[in-house]
Amino acid sequence: MEGIKIDVSKCTGCGQCVLACSFVKTGTFDLNKSRIRIIQWEDYCLSVPLLCQQCEDARCIWVCPTDALARHPDTGIIMVDPDACINCELCMKECTYQVIYMNDAAVPVICDLCGGSPACVSSCFPGALTLTEIPKGEEQPFRPIHEVLNARRRGENIEPPEFLIDHGELGK
Numbered sequence: 001m002e003g004i005k006i007d008v009s010k011c012t013g014c015g016q017c018v019l020a021c022s023f024v025k026t027g028t029f030d031l032n033k034s035r036i037r038i039i040q041w042e043d044y045c046l047s048v049p050l051l052c053q054q055c056e057d058a059r060c061i062w063v064c065p066t067d068a069l070a071r072h073p074d075t076g077i078i079m080v081d082p083d084a085c086i087n088c089e090l091c092m093k094e095c096t097y098q099v100i101y102m103n104d105a106a107v108p109v110i111c112d113l114c115g116g117s118p119a120c121v122s123s124c125f126p127g128a129l130t131l132t133e134i135p136k137g138e139e140q141p142f143r144p145i146h147e148v149l150n151a152r153r154r155g156e157n158i159e160p161p162e163f164l165i166d167h168g169e170l171g172k
Helices: 016-026 059-063 090-094 143-153
Strands: 002-007 036-041 046-051 069-071 078-080 129-133
Touching: 002 046, 016 036, 036 143, 046 143, 059 069, 059 090
Parallel strands: none
Antiparallel strands: 002 129, 036 046, 069 078
């Protein structure tokens, strides 16, 4: 399956990806309406872009009581059917990476790879984001540290894992 590969060593935290996503999807430059977030550890000069990892076990899908979330039959990307959504927010609460949010109509917003041409990738001038085929077994590189990333997103002052400090390259 194609996905967005993240090279943490190249991310400058500039936010171009966040703004491009917001603009392409909503027509506004609103950081809160982007499907990608950047987690910062300023004291380590470390920025980690975080977006939907298209989890194989996709808790957001199995928790949905109306099947409003499902995988696209051809691409495997998680899609949202706004007509089937009952605005229960269970998908948002269950998301491992806390990257799903509810839009103004209370419908879940999830990265859909912009139909195969992600705006975040094309706007990433440092080259930290690339759209590529993700080999089996390299999906969800953030799974072992999702609790650390979520704590940092909540503003908790928590140190990054050692392998991130070393600026290793991460898969999708």
